[in-house]
Amino acid sequence: MQRDKLLMTPGPTMIPHRVRETMARQMIHHRTKEFEHYFEKMNEGLKKVFQTQNPVLTLVSSGTCGMEAAVVNAFSPGDKVLVASTGVFGDRFVKIASRFGLDVQVISVPWGHGVDPREIEDFLNGPKGEGVKGVFVTHNETSTGVANDLEGIGRLLNDRDCLFIVDAISSMGGMEVKTDEWGIDIVVAGSQKAFMLPPGLAFVSVSDKAWAAIEKSRLPKFYYDFLAYRKSLAEKTTPYTTAVSLVIAASEAIEMMLEEGLDNIYARHRNLAEACRAAVKAIGLQLFADEKHASDLITAIKGPEGIDIEKVRKTMNLQYDIMIAGGQQHLKGKIIRIGHMGYVDGFDLIRTLIALELSLSQEGFPIEPGTAVSAALKVLKM
Amino acid sequence: MQRDKLLMTPGPTMIPHRVRETMARQMIHHRTKEFEHYFEKMNEGLKKVFQTQNPVLTLVSSGTCGMEAAVVNAFSPGDKVLVASTGVFGDRFVKIASRFGLDVQVISVPWGHGVDPREIEDFLNGPKGEGVKGVFVTHNETSTGVANDLEGIGRLLNDRDCLFIVDAISSMGGMEVKTDEWGIDIVVAGSQKAFMLPPGLAFVSVSDKAWAAIEKSRLPKFYYDFLAYRKSLAEKTTPYTTAVSLVIAASEAIEMMLEEGLDNIYARHRNLAEACRAAVKAIGLQLFADEKHASDLITAIKGPEGIDIEKVRKTMNLQYDIMIAGGQQHLKGKIIRIGHMGYVDGFDLIRTLIALELSLSQEGFPIEPGTAVSAALKVLKM
Numbered sequence: 001m002q003r004d005k006l007l008m009t010p011g012p013t014m015i016p017h018r019v020r021e022t023m024a025r026q027m028i029h030h031r032t033k034e035f036e037h038y039f040e041k042m043n044e045g046l047k048k049v050f051q052t053q054n055p056v057l058t059l060v061s062s063g064t065c066g067m068e069a070a071v072v073n074a075f076s077p078g079d080k081v082l083v084a085s086t087g088v089f090g091d092r093f094v095k096i097a098s099r100f101g102l103d104v105q106v107i108s109v110p111w112g113h114g115v116d117p118r119e120i121e122d123f124l125n126g127p128k129g130e131g132v133k134g135v136f137v138t139h140n141e142t143s144t145g146v147a148n149d150l151e152g153i154g155r156l157l158n159d160r161d162c163l164f165i166v167d168a169i170s171s172m173g174g175m176e177v178k179t180d181e182w183g184i185d186i187v188v189a190g191s192q193k194a195f196m197l198p199p200g201l202a203f204v205s206v207s208d209k210a211w212a213a214i215e216k217s218r219l220p221k222f223y224y225d226f227l228a229y230r231k232s233l234a235e236k237t238t239p240y241t242t243a244v245s246l247v248i249a250a251s252e253a254i255e256m257m258l259e260e261g262l263d264n265i266y267a268r269h270r271n272l273a274e275a276c277r278a279a280v281k282a283i284g285l286q287l288f289a290d291e292k293h294a295s296d297l298i299t300a301i302k303g304p305e306g307i308d309i310e311k312v313r314k315t316m317n318l319q320y321d322i323m324i325a326g327g328q329q330h331l332k333g334k335i336i337r338i339g340h341m342g343y344v345d346g347f348d349l350i351r352t353l354i355a356l357e358l359s360l361s362q363e364g365f366p367i368e369p370g371t372a373v374s375a376a377l378k379v380l381k382m
Numbered sequence: 383m384q385r386d387k388l389l390m391t392p393g394p395t396m397i398p399h400r401v402r403e404t405m406a407r408q409m410i411h412h413r414t415k416e417f418e419h420y421f422e423k424m425n426e427g428l429k430k431v432f433q434t435q436n437p438v439l440t441l442v443s444s445g446t447c448g449m450e451a452a453v454v455n456a457f458s459p460g461d462k463v464l465v466a467s468t469g470v471f472g473d474r475f476v477k478i479a480s481r482f483g484l485d486v487q488v489i490s491v492p493w494g495h496g497v498d499p500r501e502i503e504d505f506l507n508g509p510k511g512e513g514v515k516g517v518f519v520t521h522n523e524t525s526t527g528v529a530n531d532l533e534g535i536g537r538l539l540n541d542r543d544c545l546f547i548v549d550a551i552s553s554m555g556g557m558e559v560k561t562d563e564w565g566i567d568i569v570v571a572g573s574q575k576a577f578m579l580p581p582g583l584a585f586v587s588v589s590d591k592a593w594a595a596i597e598k599s600r601l602p603k604f605y606y607d608f609l610a611y612r613k614s615l616a617e618k619t620t621p622y623t624t625a626v627s628l629v630i631a632a633s634e635a636i637e638m639m640l641e642e643g644l645d646n647i648y649a650r651h652r653n654l655a656e657a658c659r660a661a662v663k664a665i666g667l668q669l670f671a672d673e674k675h676a677s678d679l680i681t682a683i684k685g686p687e688g689i690d691i692e693k694v695r696k697t698m699n700l701q702y703d704i705m706i707a708g709g710q711q712h713l714k715g716k717i718i719r720i721g722h723m724g725y726v727d728g729f730d731l732i733r734t735l736i737a738l739e740l741s742l743s744q745e746g747f748p749i750e751p752g753t754a755v756s757a758a759l760k761v762l763k764m
Contacts, residue, residue, distance in 0.1 A: 004408055012409045012626055023627060024406035026386055027394045027580060029705050060444050060582055062622035065605040100602045192623060198409060200442055200582050200625035220482045223447040240444035241574060243582035243625070244394055245405060323411050 003321040008352050010142035010170055010298045010325055012192040012199055013342035019196055019253045023245045030244050036236050038251040043233070045254030049172060049262065050187060050205045052179035057229040058250075059202040060243045063169035063190035066202030068096050069224035070165050070186045074134060074210055076218040077101035081134040082123060084115040084153075088143035088328050089167055093136040100219055105132065111144045111331070112300070114293030117152035124160065133213070134163040140171035143328045145289035145300030145337060147175060154182035163210055169193065172203070173257060174269045174297045174341045185210040191246065194269075194297065196253045196343040200246045206230070267381075269296040272340040272349050275379040279353045282375030283360070283367050288335045297341040300327075302334065304365060309336055312359045320355035346382040385703040390734050392524035392552055392680045392707055394574040394581055395724035401578055401635045405627045412626050418618050420633040425615070427636030431554060431644065432569060432587045434561035439611040440632075441584040442625045445551035445572035448584030450478050451606035452547050452568045456516060456592055458600040459483035463516040464505060466497040466535075470525035470710050471549055475518040482601055487514065493526045493713070494682070496675030499534035506542065515595070516545040522553035525710045527671040527682030527719060529557060536564035545592055551575060554585070555639060556651045556679045556723045567592040573628065576651075576679065578635045578725040582628045588612075649763075651678040654722040654731050657761040661735050664757030665742070665749050670717045679723040682709075684716065686747060691718055694741045702737035728764040 007014050028034050046056040059066055071093075075081065080103040083093045090109075097104045105128055109115045115137065123129050135157055140147050150166060157164045163185040168177050172187070174194030179187050185207040192199035206214070206226055214226050228239040257265060273296040277287060280301050288300035303309025309326075310333050316322045327335040338356075340349060353372040361367050389396050410416050428438040441448055453475075457463065462485040465475045472491075479486045487510055491497045497519065505511050517539060522529050532548060539546045545567040550559050554569070556576030561569050567589040574581035588596070588608060596608050610621040639647060655678040659669060662683050670682035685691025691708075692715050698704045709717040720738075722731060735754040743749050 005410065007409060007411055009411055011623065012411060015409045020406045020408065024402045026402065027389060027397045027574075028387065029389055029391055029394060030581070032705075060442065061447075061605065062442050062624070064622040065443075068605045096604045099604050190623075192409075192626075198625060198627040199412070199623045200628060222478045222481050223443065223450045240446040241393065241572075241581045242444070243580060243628075244574075245580040246582060246625075323414075 006322045006348060006351060008322055008324045008339050008344070008348065010193070010337060010339040010341065011190065013196065013339065014344065015196055015198065016256065016343050018256060019249050022249045022252045025248070027244060030241055031237065035244060038248045040236060041251040042247055042254060045251065045258060046203055048258060049254065050177065050179045050189070051181065052205045054179065054205045054207050055230055055233050056203050056205045057226060057233065058238065058242065058247065059204065059224055060200065061202050061224070062199060063188065063202050064092065065224065066169065066188035066190070066204050067093060067167055069204060069226065070188055071097050071100055071102065072219045072221050073217055073224070073226045074163055074165070074186060074213045075102055076216070078103055079133045080105065080131045081136060082107065082120070082132050083136040084120055084148070085109065086113065086115055086138060086144060086146050086148060087111050087141040089138045089141055093138070093167065097136070112146065112288050113290045114146045114148045115153070117149055117156055120153055121156045132162055134165055136165045136167070139166050139168040139177065140175060140295050140297050142170050142298050142337070143331070145295050145298050146293045147171065147295040148293065150177065150184065151182050154184060158183045163213060170341065171297060174265065176266050179205055191250060194342045195250065196256070197249055198246060200243050201250060266296070268345070269340065271379065271381050272344065272346070273297070273299060275346070275376040276338060276340060276349060278379045279372035279376040283357065283372045298337055298339045300335050300337045303336065307360065307363050307365050309333065312336065312356070312363055315359035315362055316355045320358065322352050322355045324352065346380040349380070350376060388704045388730060388733060390704055390706045390721050390726070390730065392575070392719060392721040392723065393572065395578065395721065396726065397578055397580065398638065398725050400638060401631050404631045404634045407630070409626060412623055413619065417626065420630045422618060423633040424629055424636060427633065427640060428585055430640060431636065432559065432561045433563065434587050436561065436587045436589050437612055437615050438585050438587045439608060439615065440620065440624065440629065441586065441606055442582065443584050443606070444581060445570065445584050446474065447606065448551070448570035448572070448586050449475060449549055451586060451608065452570055453479050453482055453484065454601045454603050455599055455606070455608045456545055456547070456568060456595045457484055458598070460485055461515045462487065462513050463518060464489065464502070464514050465518040466502055466530070467491065468495065468497055468520060468526060468528050468530060469493055469523040471520045471523055475520070475549065479518070494528065494670050495672045496528045496530045499531055499538055502535055503538045514544055516547055518547045519549070521548050521550040521559065522557060522677050522679050524552050524680050524719070525713070527677050527680045528675045529553065529677040530675065532559065532566065533564050536566060540565045545595060552723065553679060556647065558648050561587055573632060576724045577632065578638070579631055580628065582625050583632060648678070650727070651722065653761065653763050654726065654728070655679070655681060657728070657758040658720060658722060658731060660761045661754035661758040665739065665754045680719055680721045682717050682719045685718065689742065689745050689747050691715065694718065694738070694745055697741035697744055698737045702740065704734050704737045706734065728762040731762070732758060
């Protein structure tokens with residue numbers, strides 16, 4: 001039987017039928033009351049998901065462009081910024097900020113660990129800490145399965161003359177981000193992760209403190225000039241033709257999220273992550289990420305000694321039609337990563353764990369059939 | 383009866399069912415053979431539509447970002463460039479290039495007229511012409527209904543050490559662009575016009591001559607760095623997560639275009655334009671654009687003396703469910719614009735003309751019913 005693929009990757013993720021259906025509709029024009037209805041609905045919903053009173057801007061772009069837009073809108077060449085990098089996506093902030101001529105300071109946290117807010121505090125109080133105008137943190141580092149403590153970092157940045165900028169591309173909508181309460185100035189989210197949407201939109205919230213910096217920024221920009229988006233947003237529109245079908249889909253997906261309830265969504269993801277970790281440990285595998293900072297949205301697992309873990313991943317994909325992710329950069333061939341974000345439930349996780357068991361067994365890794373599933377079911381709230 | 387809207391606007395345009403259906407499919411991952419199949423199919427098709435051997439890069443963005451990317455990738459601050467502006471979108475090139483610190487020279491053609499290639503030649507041979515590194519031209523200026531003579535301009539630029547950069551956002555796929563033969567170095571196209579797709583993708587072809595300039599450009603960029611896209615394209619992928627559903631839709635839409643045949647598509651658009659102009663003149667209205675440079679894709683019509691043309695446009699929309707466009711900037715309230723680009727045929731045009739007749743009559747403009755339709759039918763190849 002030719003089965004549909006189940007995506008258990010850290011994006012793109014599965015899309016519910018109710019959302020997919022909207023994208024098959026005939027096109028409508030973007031400068032109409034009809035489109036405005038969807039746009040407003042999306043925007044109001046985004047504020048709830050972001051837990052913010054700030055405007056949330058929508059860019060037609062990949063998440064990376066949202067990260068770049070945060071850098072280019074809020075800073076000027078030579079500005080000193082600090083990136084607390086915990087993996088591939090923290091490093092991407094370093095690359096982008098360096099490319100645009102910022103003075104980039106880096107705290108490189110060993111992969112698999114979360115950043116300790118005290119490390120950031122020590123840096124800012126230390127000899128190189130003077131004049132840091134922005135601190136960049138990845139919320140959910142999908143390359144390692146780590147979630148960073150935004151609340152703790154926000155607390156220590158609150159009284160400083162420094163912007164707090166967060167890549168929540170893969171976390172927003174799946175793990176709680178209290179944008180305003182935690183004092184986050186710019187938050188970037190992506191459509192193709194917990195939002196249950198195709199890739200193509202980046203959502204960016206901007207605080208008053210950030211707007212003040214943006215008005216002073218000397219880096220040139222046009223397409224993603226936040227000031228143009230703010231002006232258009234006040235007129236319930238976008239400066240350039242937006243991705244109409246994706247915005248309509250977003251209004252529907254966010255409606256589904258609000259129907260489920262944000263707290264229920266966060267609890268579902270946390271429960272899936274706990275069940276996944278319990279199952280993985282029950283069959284004798286080791287987690288890659290420090291459990292204190294384990295993500296609710298992605299679980300990174302070390303390949304066991306003597307097992308070709310890339311082959312296991314391929315078997316899961318080719319034989320059982322379940323796509324998970326491998327390791328990136330130096331972790332290639334060393335870890336696998338199971339995404340459990342967005343439109344995913346206990347049945348999807350169980351299916352994934354069965355495929356993992358079977359694929360590991362094929363490689364000679366000894367497992368009593370059903371061990372992972374039993375362990376997961378003891379934890380899962382189905 | 384609640385009718386579906388017919389979009390006769392200069393984008394977004396109508397989307398055939400066959401293309402819309404692809405976007406309701408379940409998501410697939412972008413780093414897979416399955417996605418590669420669609421991506422390759424789109425890329426091969428794009429080369430045919432662009433009539434080029436150059437790589438055609440796909441950005442997740444509005445068309446405006448494609449224009450900006452052309453500026454930022456190929457030039458450095460202080461570089462002298464010439465924009466031949468024939469309306470809103472020519473002026474946008476001026477704004478973008480100025481924003482990024484280029485030395486922008488402008489030929490401002492009166493709105494409604496096309497640029498005379500000799501004007502460009504005279505400029506380049508004149509006192510300010512020395513050192514011009516790039517000439518920017520809008521192919522199809524939707525704000526005025528004018529199409530510029532790319533072939534003529536290309537011919538005079540051929541032997542010069544100067545890049546020829548074309549905004550073909552609204553024309554590509556609807557009017558012929560012989561990218562290689564006409565010596566165009568960078569061509570930007572958009573998905574939501576003649577390609578019969580939703581907004582969200584920009585397509586950009588880049589010549590060898592342009593690549594040489596790109597390698598020397600000193601303007602910082604990351605998200606739309608063409609060098610990263612070229613590298614990824616060689617590996618049949620994109621540097622960042624692309625808009626999967628739009629790429630799959632594009633592969634389908636371009637397949638439909640190639641099935642119809644590009645020459646047939648160009649002839650269909652030309653015929654629609656001729657019929658539209660004949661009909662408009664038959665009911666005593668005047669064309670806004672100089673007929674020598676009339677676009678095949680959009681017809682701009684002057685509002686007749688004493689008639690509130692904005693009201694006519696609204697009646698067409700609210701009573702007859704046909705959306706056309708009004709005038710932009712100083713032409714607001716003075717012209718209407720009928721788009722006939724992409725998924726549009728003679729029946730759609732006839733429907734539009736009937737609505738135009740009826741809406742004009744309601745405002746007291748005298749028309750013998752059926753005049754426009756008869757005139758159009760004499761020209762239309764249905």
